[in-house]
Amino acid sequence: MSANGKKEMKTIGILTSGGDAPGMNAVVRSVTRTALFNGMNVKGIFKGYSGLMNSLMQDMTLRSVSDILQRGGTMLYSARCPEFKDDAGVEIGKQNCLASGIDGLVVCGGDGSFRGARDLSLKGIPCIGVPGTIDNDIASSEYTIGFDTAVRTVVENIDRLRDTSQSHDRCSVVEVMGRHCGDIALHSGICCGAVSVLVPEIEFDIDRDIIQKMKKTMNSGKNHFIVIVAEGVTSVRFGDEPGMSAHQLAKYIEEQTGVESRATVLGHIQRGGTPSPRDRVVASQMGHYAVELLRKGIGNRVVAMKDNHIVDYDILEALEMKKTINMELYRTCNEISI
Numbered sequence: 001m002s003a004n005g006k007k008e009m010k011t012i013g014i015l016t017s018g019g020d021a022p023g024m025n026a027v028v029r030s031v032t033r034t035a036l037f038n039g040m041n042v043k044g045i046f047k048g049y050s051g052l053m054n055s056l057m058q059d060m061t062l063r064s065v066s067d068i069l070q071r072g073g074t075m076l077y078s079a080r081c082p083e084f085k086d087d088a089g090v091e092i093g094k095q096n097c098l099a100s101g102i103d104g105l106v107v108c109g110g111d112g113s114f115r116g117a118r119d120l121s122l123k124g125i126p127c128i129g130v131p132g133t134i135d136n137d138i139a140s141s142e143y144t145i146g147f148d149t150a151v152r153t154v155v156e157n158i159d160r161l162r163d164t165s166q167s168h169d170r171c172s173v174v175e176v177m178g179r180h181c182g183d184i185a186l187h188s189g190i191c192c193g194a195v196s197v198l199v200p201e202i203e204f205d206i207d208r209d210i211i212q213k214m215k216k217t218m219n220s221g222k223n224h225f226i227v228i229v230a231e232g233v234t235s236v237r238f239g240d241e242p243g244m245s246a247h248q249l250a251k252y253i254e255e256q257t258g259v260e261s262r263a264t265v266l267g268h269i270q271r272g273g274t275p276s277p278r279d280r281v282v283a284s285q286m287g288h289y290a291v292e293l294l295r296k297g298i299g300n301r302v303v304a305m306k307d308n309h310i311v312d313y314d315i316l317e318a319l320e321m322k323k324t325i326n327m328e329l330y331r332t333c334n335e336i337s338i
Helices: 024-037 048-053 087-100 111-122 147-168 183-192 206-219 231-235 246-257 267-271 277-295 315-320 327-336
Strands: 011-016 041-045 057-059 104-109 127-131 171-176 196-198 225-230 261-265 301-306 309-314
Touching (some): 011 024, 011 048, 011 087, 024 041, 024 104, 041 048, 048 087, 048 111, 087 111, 104 111, 104 277, 111 127, 127 277, 127 315, 147 171, 147 225, 147 267, 147 277, 171 183, 171 246, 183 196, 183 327, 196 206, 206 225, 206 246, 246 261, 277 309, 301 315, 309 315
Parallel strands (some): 011 104, 104 127, 171 225, 171 261, 196 225
Antiparallel strands (some): 041 057
16 A cells, blocks of 8 residues: 555556547557656556457557557557446456556546546546547547647648649538537638538538628639538538538539539548647657556546646546537637638
8 A cells, every 4th residue: 555545556557449549659658658667567458448358458568669659540459349338348347457457547538438437447446538539529628639630631631622622613522520529620621711611519501601601702703612511510400401411512512603512521531640749749748647647546537638738637527528619719710711
């Protein structure tokens, strides 16, 4: 036991869960090396909670995490694990932690991953959640690892699309990730000068927010356009239709404006690629902070960013928080896209 009466942390585990995000490897590296620096052992757990349930682990060394900072994805791999939503699955995870000598666990992922960390914590395995998701959709943190890289990937691709849109006087409708959170769409829209950005958090009218804006800008001499929609928007009812895909939206824009329109769905390309410097730095900070919490015997916490500082919240509190879009940024985007 430590001086404060809590169990001494001799061995910690690290896993990545849910969708992969650029910067997850930087978290694994930071957690591993911070723990080893402080005399602890580290076990890397492969394939998320599925790997925990099946004891897919290996001892980590300083060299285990060499040359991974620049790599996208996650060296520990990731997998969905519906079984871990049940108490029986969590109990298996707990018993495997105890059998492997794991005293505490760092989990990098999104809200679903944090729920698993909460359940393990309630069973006596101290867990720390680190926000890793490109959508920037974790309410407790202003920033999530992978977001900056994803936006850069979107911007790079839209800049290429702009070249052909300009050459042919076209409208490019680009669907980006963000089922419930429009941050990628909003930030990309500002970076790329999109004439319209549709996000799931804000009600929209296609004729008002796209068609009329395009016609207005056409009258001022503009002949090529970028429209960005978050994937969550395409499931919203449009008139009598159950939902409109990006391709259907492009067809409607062409019918209403006479501007040749094409749709591009960027998809999972947004998850890959070399992590940006910002993602590497934030991931390293958050990984280090997570180990420091465990060293103090503190669990059931989520690492987060607030006012550009690394902080932590109780997992239960964090999961109750509601994510909202930055309305000032949205208004800025809307007013300068004319």
